[in-house]
Amino acid sequence: MSDRARVSDQSVDVVVVGAGVAGLAAAFTASCAGLRVMVIDAASEEWGGASRISVGGTLAVGSDLQRQAGLYDSVELALADWQDAAGKTFDAAWARRYLEGSAAEVLEWCERTLGTRWSELRQHEYNSVARWHLPAGGGAAVVEALAQRVSANGGEIRVGHTAEELITRDGAVIAALVAGPDGHVKVEAQATVIATGGFVNNPEMLCEHVPALRGAEAFLCGGSSTALGLGHKLLERAGGVLVNMDELWVYPVGLANPWDPRGRRGLVVRGVDAEIWCNAEGLRFHDETRRGGASGTPALLAQPGRAPGASLTRGRQKESCCSTIPRSDRVPKPTLSASRCSGRSRRTAPARNRSRVSRMRSISRETR
Numbered sequence: 001m002s003d004r005a006r007v008s009d010q011s012v013d014v015v016v017v018g019a020g021v022a023g024l025a026a027a028f029t030a031s032c033a034g035l036r037v038m039v040i041d042a043a044s045e046e047w048g049g050a051s052r053i054s055v056g057g058t059l060a061v062g063s064d065l066q067r068q069a070g071l072y073d074s075v076e077l078a079l080a081d082w083q084d085a086a087g088k089t090f091d092a093a094w095a096r097r098y099l100e101g102s103a104a105e106v107l108e109w110c111e112r113t114l115g116t117r118w119s120e121l122r123q124h125e126y127n128s129v130a131r132w133h134l135p136a137g138g139g140a141a142v143v144e145a146l147a148q149r150v151s152a153n154g155g156e157i158r159v160g161h162t163a164e165e166l167i168t169r170d171g172a173v174i175a176a177l178v179a180g181p182d183g184h185v186k187v188e189a190q191a192t193v194i195a196t197g198g199f200v201n202n203p204e205m206l207c208e209h210v211p212a213l214r215g216a217e218a219f220l221c222g223g224s225s226t227a228l229g230l231g232h233k234l235l236e237r238a239g240g241v242l243v244n245m246d247e248l249w250v251y252p253v254g255l256a257n258p259w260d261p262r263g264r265r266g267l268v269v270r271g272v273d274a275e276i277w278c279n280a281e282g283l284r285f286h287d288e289t290r291r292g293g294a295s296g297t298p299a300l301l302a303q304p305g306r307a308p309g310a311s312l313t314r315g316r317q318k319e320s321c322c323s324t325i326p327r328s329d330r331v332p333k334p335t336l337s338a339s340r341c342s343g344r345s346r347r348t349a350p351a352r353n354r355s356r357v358s359r360m361r362s363i364s365r366e367t368r
Contacts, residue, residue, distance in 0.1 A: 007177070007184045012036040012156075015176050015189040017163045017231060020051035020224075021139070023195035024146035030191075031153035038187060039150065040178055042196075042226045044160035048143040049197045049224040056139035057122070057132045060102035065121040065133060073129050075099045085126035085294065089247050107133060114145035125292040162230070166192065166238040173238055199229025200248075203264070209245045212301070220256055220266035252296040279303040 014030040016023045019041035027037045041047040061078045078099050083090045110116035116135045123130035135142055147157055158180065165177040167186070175188040199205040200223045207214050232242055257265040277300075279285050286299040 007186050009186050009188065010038075011188045012038045013189060014038070014191045014193065015040070015187045016193040016195060017176065017234070018049065018193075018195035018197060019047050019143075019147070019157060019159065020049035020195060020197060021142055021146065022051075023193065024048075024143065024150055026193045026195060027150045027155050027157075028146055028153070031150055031155045037150065037153075037155035038189075039155060039157045040161040040163060040176075041157070041159045042162045042230070043224075046225075047159040048140070048147075049226060051139045052143045053224065054139035056135045056137075056142055058102075058106060058118075058135070059127075059131050060107050060133050061099050061131060062103045063107050063118070063121075063133060065118055066130070069121055069130065071129050073131065077128060078131065081127050085292075087294075089244055110135070110142065114142065114149070116142060116145065125290060125295065163194075163234060166234050168238050171239065194231045194235055196231030196234075197224055197227045199227060199232060201225055201227045201264075202229045205229045205232075206248075210248050211246075220254065221264050222254065222266045222268060225265075249293040251291065251293055252300040253291055 013035035014037045016027045016039045027039045031037045118133045119136040120134040121130045122132040161180040163176045166173045167175040173192045178185045201221045254266045257267045
């Protein structure tokens with residue numbers, strides 16, 4: 001008898017697929033209402049998806065950190081910035097609702113309920129003032145705090161379990177078929193929440209939805225290793241309609257991860273703000289402070305041969321990340337790298353060798 005044939009049944013009020021911040025927040029809310037909750041996550045060890053490996057940056061307006069820094073900010077100012085960056089997908093009503101509650105319902109809620117300490121404020125491109133709040137301990141600290149509270153409320157968290165199918169009746173989802181180490185379980189629930197993140201580690205889906213990737217010889221994947229688009233496929237098979245699948249953010253930063261045996265994973269360099277971008281002809285071609293998907297990436301793609309390079313500087317020290325070779329025929333083809341989450345992607349020059357990456361380990365973090 002196959003594992004698929006050995007199906008046991010279990011019943012809860014709410015089943016949540018994905019144990020990142022979105023899934024755990026939904027599970028915590030349900031458990032606070034006295035509902036029986038089960039959370040499943042495909043990863044066995046570093047479960048929690050991109051939330052766990054991220055720095056946990058959160059955009060908010062009118063925070064204590066902003067006031068302490070003497071910064072004036074407002075919902076209207078943030079809306080104007082957001083609309084400029086979002087383009088045609090901008091949802092003004094949703095954006096306003098989030099921004100109006102971002103300080104009280106996100107930052108202060110995390111402080112009060114999870115014990116989060118917001119320790120740093122950063123200004124990112126497309127924001128006219130600093131709005132990016134970082135929690136002490138990064139995203140992992142927020143994930144752990146949420147998971148502890150879900151468990152304390154009687155919720156069950158099963159890692160190393162994958163939802164393979166949503167079972168429907170009369171157009172409504174009534175159960176999830178879950179595969180785990182001990183076989184399959186049909187989990188019946190009154191409500192099912194899919195919070196599985198993006199699909200940035202599924203090259204086929206990336207090529208399907210991102211035209212810029214289709215002609216590339218190779219591209220790298222970042223974010224969570226379990227971001228395979230499984231939730232998208234579950235929803236489609238159950239009759240769900242997916243929108244804005246082509247709205248992925250493309251970043252021009254990163255390098256190949258030499259420790260990935262498949263050659264598909266990337267590294268992102270964090271905390272570097274003094275590099276110089278040069279093209280295959282050895283010419284500086286861009287304002288390096290503008291490295292977003294709508295600024296740095298178009299500039300990079302417009303270069304001859306599309307083979308970029310960068311030098312990273314720290315005072316008098318300089319380490320080569322992607323050394324520029326003047327002759328384009330001596331430069332390996334660049335690669336594209338897909339980043340996390342909402343489905344952002346990033347474009348990178350190829351890594352030269354293991355030793356260079358090893359020397360950069362103090363300023364690098366793998367986007368796994």
